[in-house]
Amino acid sequence: MLDEKTKKKAFERIAAIVGADHITRHKTDQILNAHDAWPLSEAKLRAGEMLPLADLIVFPGTADEVSHVLIVANELKIPVTPVGGGAGTCGGTLPIYGGIQLDLKRLDKITEIDHTSMVVRVQAGVVGIDLEEEVNRYGYTTGHTPTSLRASNIGGFIATRSGGSMSSLYGKIEDLTLGLQVVLPTGSIIESKAVPRHSVGPDLRQLFIGSEGTLGIITEATLRLFPIPEERRFRSISFPDVHSGLEAIRKIFRVGILPSVVRLYDPEDAALSFSMHFEFEEGHCMLLLAFDGDLKKVDIDEKKSVQICLEEGGSDHGEGPSKRWWEHRYDMYYPSRLTTGGYAIGDTIDIVATYDKLENVYHAMKEVMEEEDAIVMSHFSHMYPNGGSIYMIFFTSQPDAETAWATYKRIWDAGVAACHREGGTMSHQHGVGLSRSTYIEDELGSSFNVLKTIKDALDPNGIMNPGKLGLGVRE
Amino acid sequence: MEPDTIAEQVRMCGACPKMCRHVCPTFFAWRSEAPTPHGRALLMHQEITGTREIDERGVEVLYQCLECSHCLTWCKPEIDIATLVEIKRRDLVKSGQQPEAISRLTGLVKKNHNPFGEEHSKRSDWIKTSNSKGSRVLYFTGCTAAYRETGSAQDTVSLLEHLGYSVEIAPDEWCCGSPLIRTGDVDSGFELAKHNAEVLNRTDVEAILVTCPGCYRTLTSDYSEYGHELNKPVQHISEFLRISLDKLPKGKFDGPITFHDPCHLGRHSGIYDAPREVIAAVSGSSVVEMERNKENAMCCGNGAGLRTMFPDHAKKIGDERIRHAKNVDAQYLVTSCPFCKNMLASQSENEITVLDLPEFVMMAEKVHYDKTD
Ligand SMILES: Cc1cc2nc3c(=O)[nH]c(=O)nc-3n(C[C@H](O)[C@H](O)[C@H](O)COP(=O)(O)OP(=O)(O)OC[C@H]3O[C@@H](n4cnc5c(N)ncnc54)[C@H](O)[C@@H]3O)c2cc1C
Numbered sequence: 001m002l003d004e005k006t007k008k009k010a011f012e013r014i015a016a017i018v019g020a021d022h023i024t025r026h027k028t029d030q031i032l033n034a035h036d037a038w039p040l041s042e043a044k045l046r047a048g049e050m051l052p053l054a055d056l057i058v059f060p061g062t063a064d065e066v067s068h069v070l071i072v073a074n075e076l077k078i079p080v081t082p083v084g085g086g087a088g089t090c091g092g093t094l095p096i097y098g099g100i101q102l103d104l105k106r107l108d109k110i111t112e113i114d115h116t117s118m119v120v121r122v123q124a125g126v127v128g129i130d131l132e133e134e135v136n137r138y139g140y141t142t143g144h145t146p147t148s149l150r151a152s153n154i155g156g157f158i159a160t161r162s163g164g165s166m167s168s169l170y171g172k173i174e175d176l177t178l179g180l181q182v183v184l185p186t187g188s189i190i191e192s193k194a195v196p197r198h199s200v201g202p203d204l205r206q207l208f209i210g211s212e213g214t215l216g217i218i219t220e221a222t223l224r225l226f227p228i229p230e231e232r233r234f235r236s237i238s239f240p241d242v243h244s245g246l247e248a249i250r251k252i253f254r255v256g257i258l259p260s261v262v263r264l265y266d267p268e269d270a271a272l273s274f275s276m277h278f279e280f281e282e283g284h285c286m287l288l289l290a291f292d293g294d295l296k297k298v299d300i301d302e303k304k305s306v307q308i309c310l311e312e313g314g315s316d317h318g319e320g321p322s323k324r325w326w327e328h329r330y331d332m333y334y335p336s337r338l339t340t341g342g343y344a345i346g347d348t349i350d351i352v353a354t355y356d357k358l359e360n361v362y363h364a365m366k367e368v369m370e371e372e373d374a375i376v377m378s379h380f381s382h383m384y385p386n387g388g389s390i391y392m393i394f395f396t397s398q399p400d401a402e403t404a405w406a407t408y409k410r411i412w413d414a415g416v417a418a419c420h421r422e423g424g425t426m427s428h429q430h431g432v433g434l435s436r437s438t439y440i441e442d443e444l445g446s447s448f449n450v451l452k453t454i455k456d457a458l459d460p461n462g463i464m465n466p467g468k469l470g471l472g473v474r475e
Numbered sequence: 476m477e478p479d480t481i482a483e484q485v486r487m488c489g490a491c492p493k494m495c496r497h498v499c500p501t502f503f504a505w506r507s508e509a510p511t512p513h514g515r516a517l518l519m520h521q522e523i524t525g526t527r528e529i530d531e532r533g534v535e536v537l538y539q540c541l542e543c544s545h546c547l548t549w550c551k552p553e554i555d556i557a558t559l560v561e562i563k564r565r566d567l568v569k570s571g572q573q574p575e576a577i578s579r580l581t582g583l584v585k586k587n588h589n590p591f592g593e594e595h596s597k598r599s600d601w602i603k604t605s606n607s608k609g610s611r612v613l614y615f616t617g618c619t620a621a622y623r624e625t626g627s628a629q630d631t632v633s634l635l636e637h638l639g640y641s642v643e644i645a646p647d648e649w650c651c652g653s654p655l656i657r658t659g660d661v662d663s664g665f666e667l668a669k670h671n672a673e674v675l676n677r678t679d680v681e682a683i684l685v686t687c688p689g690c691y692r693t694l695t696s697d698y699s700e701y702g703h704e705l706n707k708p709v710q711h712i713s714e715f716l717r718i719s720l721d722k723l724p725k726g727k728f729d730g731p732i733t734f735h736d737p738c739h740l741g742r743h744s745g746i747y748d749a750p751r752e753v754i755a756a757v758s759g760s761s762v763v764e765m766e767r768n769k770e771n772a773m774c775c776g777n778g779a780g781l782r783t784m785f786p787d788h789a790k791k792i793g794d795e796r797i798r799h800a801k802n803v804d805a806q807y808l809v810t811s812c813p814f815c816k817n818m819l820a821s822q823s824e825n826e827i828t829v830l831d832l833p834e835f836v837m838m839a840e841k842v843h844y845d846k847t848d
């Protein structure tokens with residue numbers, strides 16, 4: 001927390017930049033703005049605990065204002081934690097060293113849709129669903145369909161390298177972002193031009209995609225658009241085990257088909273998600289597929305994919321489970337009595353690996369997490385020609401807060417260690433934030449030093465989101 | 476609601492990953508995490524668990540809620556923030572913690588029997604009724620129509636007479652109590668209820684008609700809940716007109732017509748179809764729906780005292796609703812609430828014609844004659 005003198009000085013100077021209505025130091029605002037959707041924060045709030053608070057919350061309205069606020073923060077050496085939609089799952093917006101929370105929700109303009117190039121220029125604070133609905137009005141989709149679409153912002157998507165459930169076809173946000181405007185920690189505003197590809201040195205835009213607010217503030221982006229597909233078709237196939245399901249997926253990509261949705265539910269997750277609504281053999285996995293495109297292409301892709309699945313030992317269940325998942329995809333994120341009762345806590349470790357390692361990572365993680373008193377269920381999703389991601393979902397319920405938080409940490413430690421041991425990467429789309437911060441050196445190895453050197457060069461006073469992404473951790 | 480249920484609900488909601496925030500109009504207006512469903516729940520949760528008392532700013536956040544229940548439409552566990560907030564406001568009023576603007580509002584209603592501070596004697600003395608011989612109905616005008624939307628009030632009377640009714644205005648109608656009940660002062664609200672119930676129960680009419688959904692909700696549910704039963708049926712004008720569709724004036728309107736669902740009529744009273752049927756019968760074409768309609772309709776921004784306390788934010792919400800209507804190229808934005816009409820018309824910048832349902836129907840009458848003259 002800041003001393004009173006610095007806090008007063010910062011308040012007055014920043015109020016002069018953004019206007020008195022757009023800065024607050026009320027404790028109530030500090031509490032209500034503190035947290036994102038990190039399950040540990042949510043569980044602690046339910047348990048009546050207080051989370052770390054910022055001293056000031058600032059709501060800038062333009063990139064210029066962001067720049068001036070950062071100049072003041074630099075001068076006074078105040079930590080700045082950017083806030084997007086506040087629905088990240090890694091504690092990225094927790095102001096663990098106090099200072100300023102820079103909430104970007106007032107950057108809420110959709111500046112321009114360029115119909116010729118099929119791109120949209122949009123400010124960082126626009127909520128995902130608001131952008132999607134606006135471009136839908138013109139016959140487009142962003143192709144970005146994370147289940148946090150209703151809560152997260154464009155800036156947050158980009159800052160965490162997020163991925164939608166249709167990333168197999170449309171790509172993740174790093175594929176969808178053509179241009180960026182970023183305010184550097186020292187206050188200068190830089191633009192990375194929106195071009196489809198380039199050959200002008202390393203792609204600096206990618207430096208900021210996934211930087212989680214540690215290297216600067218994303219204020220605007222140019223995103224790709226796609227025509228809304230003529231047809232979206234769903235298909236579901238059950239498999240006797242994970243192996244045959246994964247083989248089918250691998251072969252579908254190998255023949256050049258890019259389904260929009262590819263999700264393989266392991267026996268536990270399949271039972272929980274579908275057995276109440278559909279009949280399929282106990283202990284079987286369920287593969288959900290969707291195909292987007294024109295009718296003819298969808299027909300061909302679907303037919304060929306089903307044929308591959310049947311050859312791999314799958315049984316066809318029509319559109320049912322897949323379509324149901326799509327229609328109910330938000331449901332599992334709502335609080336329920338079961339998931340919020342007592343000291344219950346769950347989370348997802350969204351790892352990614354190439355096909356040669358994927359199955360081993362899955363089995364190794366599942367085993368060690370279960371040893372730590374976790375119920376584990378998983379689905380393979382966000383699949384690509386060379387590999388894909390696993391949602392290792394776990395849940396534990398303990399008699400008291402202390403045991404619950406300690407168990408939660410042990411499950412994480414064990415899961416990530418197993419992932420690394422088997423050659424996986426610890427996050428496909430959720431990011432690092434606080435929840436994975438301690439593992440980043442294991443993940444990146446010697447290349448962590450490159451990240452650190454860049455951080456020190458861009459943010460000499462270490463003001464930007466300290467403690468996240470393993471950077472700027474203080475004693 | 477039982478204290479245990481309240482505790483369970485705010486506990487679940489306070490740490491929800493913001494699943495309904497995108498439709499909360501006060502989140503839209505402030506773009507902050509505080510005036511949100513889960514923000515309000517977290518304040519209450521922390522108080523219940525003894526983590527932290529609700530301070531003055533917390534009270535403000537609770538009073539920024541429009542009680543529009545839009546969040547409930549999107550909440551799978553069906554946590555009703557509007558009701559939870561209203562219950563909490565009652566405690567706040569009891570302990571004298573309500574915002575000053577709300578105390579002033581209560582004072583005005585108590586003194587003048589309307590929230591605008593207008594003279595009670597001028598409430599309805601200007602309304603012209605004729606001596607029709609038809610069956611007798613009582614028009615409970617409500618404060619907004621009586622003082623701020625007089626065109627709507629007069630059109631309501633003319634329309635009812637056009638349909639052959641003999642219209643009475645209550646001799647000593649007071650504010651229905653909605654502004655006080657919704658903002659937590661139930662005791663004062665029910666003094667008004669008691670008075671109105673006595674006055675209304677003495678009249679010799681077949682039905683009581685209301686155009687204001689706030690009055691409708693209060694008269695049909697709050698009055699009886701607190702033991703002030705009315706001895707005749709209370710009907711909303713939209714339902715009343717639906718019975719006589721073929722007798723309504725018909726007219727051709729020169730552009731698309733959309734309908735704004737008032738929260739108290741739609742989400743709180745479940746009336747969605749009646750006004751749409753009336754519009755279709757009168758104009759000969761169905762309503763062009765805004766993207767957010769019926770259970771998913773956005774509030775106009777005028778509810779539960781927000782415009783009194785935060786006029787700029789309330790108007791921002793009204794502006795957005797106007798934008799929704801423009802998105803579907805509507806030329807007429809009809810609602811069935813003088814209060815919503817008042818807000819929406821003030822934000823329409825004359826680019827779109829905003830009408831309360833009785834005004835719309837009477838306009839058809841005029842359009843009709845214009846066309847045939
Ligand atoms: C219900 C639910 C479902 C989810 N589903 C998915 C999913 O399908 N796919 C997926 O990828 N993720 C998912 N997530 C995780 C999360 O929503 C994403 O990681 C999202 O990208 C975070 O965006 P946000 O705007 O909420 O960011 P925030 O939580 O506000 O911030 C995330 C991080 O980015 C930083 N940051 C935010 N905005 C900026 C900016 N403009 N400039 C610089 N730094 C910034 C913050 O400091 C923080 O470190 C889900 C989360 C929830 C709660």
Ligand code: SF4
Nearest residue numbers: 488491494495513550
């Ligand atoms: S009202 Fe329901 S959906 Fe909205 S924040 Fe609360 S629990 Fe979540």
Ligand code: SF4
Nearest residue numbers: 499540541543544546
């Ligand atoms: S009732 Fe309306 S204003 Fe209040 S929290 Fe829910 S959506 Fe927001």
